[in-house]
Amino acid sequence: MEVVRQPASEAADFRARQLKARDMLRGDLEGQDLDKYVEERVLTTTLDKAVDWARGNSLFPLTFGLACCAIEMMSIVGARLDIARFGFEAFRASPRQADLLILSGRVSIKMAPIVRRIYDQMLEPKYAIAMGACSSSMGVFNNYAIVPADKFMPVDVHVPGCPPRPEALMHGIIQLRSMVQHDPSMGWRERYGGEGTEEVVPGA
Amino acid sequence: MPDATGLELLARDLRERDAASILDTVFFRGQATLIAAPESIVETLEALRERGYRFLASVHGSDEYPHEPRLAVHYQLLDMDALDRVAVKLRVTVAEPRVPSVTPQWPTADHQEREIFDMFGVVFDGHPDLRRILMPEDYEGHPQRRDFPIGGEPILFTHNETTTPRWFA
Numbered sequence: 108m109e110v111v112r113q114p115a116s117e118a119a120d121f122r123a124r125q126l127k128a129r130d131m132l133r134g135d136l137e138g139q140d141l142d143k144y145v146e147e148r149v150l151t152t153t154l155d156k157a158v159d160w161a162r163g164n165s166l167f168p169l170t171f172g173l174a175c176c177a178i179e180m181m182s183i184v185g186a187r188l189d190i191a192r193f194g195f196e197a198f199r200a201s202p203r204q205a206d207l208l209i210l211s212g213r214v215s216i217k218m219a220p221i222v223r224r225i226y227d228q229m230l231e232p233k234y235a236i237a238m239g240a241c242s243s244s245m246g247v248f249n250n251y252a253i254v255p256a257d258k259f260m261p262v263d264v265h266v267p268g269c270p271p272r273p274e275a276l277m278h279g280i281i282q283l284r285s286m287v288q289h290d291p292s293m294g295w296r297e298r299y300g301g302e303g304t305e306e307v308v309p310g311a
Numbered sequence: 312m313p314d315a316t317g318l319e320l321l322a323r324d325l326r327e328r329d330a331a332s333i334l335d336t337v338f339f340r341g342q343a344t345l346i347a348a349p350e351s352i353v354e355t356l357e358a359l360r361e362r363g364y365r366f367l368a369s370v371h372g373s374d375e376y377p378h379e380p381r382l383a384v385h386y387q388l389l390d391m392d393a394l395d396r397v398a399v400k401l402r403v404t405v406a407e408p409r410v411p412s413v414t415p416q417w418p419t420a421d422h423q424e425r426e427i428f429d430m431f432g433v434v435f436d437g438h439p440d441l442r443r444i445l446m447p448e449d450y451e452g453h454p455q456r457r458d459f460p461i462g463g464e465p466i467l468f469t470h471n472e473t474t475t476p477r478w479f480a
Contacts, residue, residue, distance in 0.1 A: 217447050251454040251462035252446075 162232065163287035164194040166280070169205035171225065174212025176239040176270040183273045183280075195280060202228040207283070209276070210256050213241035219254050226260050234287070236279055237262045240269045313397060318343040321397065325358055332358075337400075344398040349410050352401055356386060356413055364388035364397060367417040372427035376457035380404040382431050386413070403433060405456075412438035430455035 130136050131144055172180060183190045190196050199205040202225045214222055226235065235256070240246030242256040243265045256262050263286065266279035313321055315338040322336045322345060332355050335346035347355045356367070369387040386399040403410060412435035414420045424435045425444040432453035435441055443450065452459055 216450075249461075251459070 159288045163284040166195050166207045166234065166284070166287070167197045167199045167205045168195060168207040168209055169202055169225070169229070170198045170200045171208065172211050173214060173218070173222075174239075174241065176211035176241070179270045179273050180209055180211040180238065180276060183277055188273050188277055190277065190280070193280070193284065202226075203230060205229055206233050207280075208233070208235045209238055210235065210242040210262070211238045213245070213248050213253050214256060215252050216254050219259050222256075223259050232287075234263045234283055235260060236264045236266060236276075236283060238266045238276055238279070239271055240267060243267065313343045313395065314338075315343075318345070318397075321345070321362070324362075325355060328358055329354065342398060343396075344400050347399050347401045349401045349403055352386075352399070353411050353413055353416060355399060356388070357416060359388055359397065359399070360416075363390040363392060363395070366391055367413075367419050368396070370413075370420045370423035370427065372431040372433060372455070374431060374455065374457045375402075381457075382408055382433055384410055384427060384433060405432075408433045409436055410434070411436050412441075414438050429453070432456065 127136070127144060131141070136144055172178075182188065184196055184198065195207070202208075206229060208222075208226055208229065210222065226233070237243045237256045241248055241253065243262075245253045245255050246269055264279045264283045266276050268275050271279075318336050318338055321343075322333045325333050325345070329351055332348055332351040333345055334348055337344040337346065345355075366389040367386060368389045369385070371385050373383045373385065374381055375383055380402040382405060383400055383402050388397050388399065390396070401410065408431075410433055412420070412424055414424060414435070415437065421439070422444060424438055425440070425442060427433050428435060428438075428441055429443045429445050430453055442448065446454065454462075
């Protein structure tokens with residue numbers, strides 16, 4: 108759902124609307140005039156849509172950095188990218204207050220239970236972004252000590268890169284927002300008519 | 312760093328004290344290494360300390376897989392007055408990986424011996440608290456050994472692809 112702003116009105120128009128509002132409060136408006144007045148001023152939507160819109164525009168990420176990707180994650184709150192434009196700037200230090208977990212870096216097998224516990228402590232609705240190659244596919248640290256995030260927790264968005272640029276993480280968060288608002292963009296699938304090809308079954 | 316002659320003199324002095332303590336000497340690319348016998352490593356390091364090598368800079372392990380005995384423990388000693396370094400190395404087998412701990416004499420070796428135990432499975436007799444230090448306590452195996460599987464996710468690189476990829480044709 109998008110908010111459409113009305114163009115700035117003329118001063119005379121503003122005065123006319125002021126007078127009309129005064130008439131309405133007095134009870135002088137009747138019939139068609141009253142209907143028109145109400146239609147102009149009431150926004151109709153469903154509660155679900157309104158909640159989705161609010162939720163998608165106020166995700167609180169958790170203050171949680173794992174490795175080098177965390178440096179890139181920190182820079183998205185800075186002045187250049189300024190994630191506050193989308194309402195994500197409030198990094199919360201407690202999982203109870205956060206609803207977005209950004210896995211920024213490699214997860215070792217000793218860290219995985221801790222990450223899982225933090226994820227479990229977050230309140231519903233909660234979302235997770237696997238940032239960078241390590242937390243998605245273990246990247247260059249593909250050895251005995253590292254575990255990919257999909258093995259121990261659900262992940263909503265994977266952001267590739269080593270590390271991803273802050274813009275890439277930003278794009279991931281925007282994708283998550285459109286998912287939260289039930290308006291997911293299919294990306295290239297939409298353009299090439301490739302819906303339904305998301306699941307890759309090995310050996311099929 | 313003692314030169315090749317200095318290393319031989321050092322080995323001769325140590326052998327005079329205990330003939331079986333030094334098995335061999337290696338001088339390679341300017342680094343002097345004494346190959347020591349595992350049983351008398353504590354006494355060997357103490358004798359070197361009396362000669363001025365008072366600082367144990369590092370203890371680490373390695374696995375020299377095709378060669379037997381496979382596991383090696385390296386001790387890097389530093390003489391801070393003469394700015395002189397010497398390395399002491401010992402080798403043990405995988406079947407009997409037991410080395411006397413030098414932690415009572417050199418407290419810095421505590422965590423480093425625990426790491427060697429964790430990664431290579433060398434057991435240090437006399438260590439006050441020989442537990443895993445990096446891997447979880449219930450982990451099985453010693454991951455830095457050469458015969459330990461690399462683990463992780465299998466990823467197809469061009470060198471281990473079994474067929475020509477579709478995009479290549």
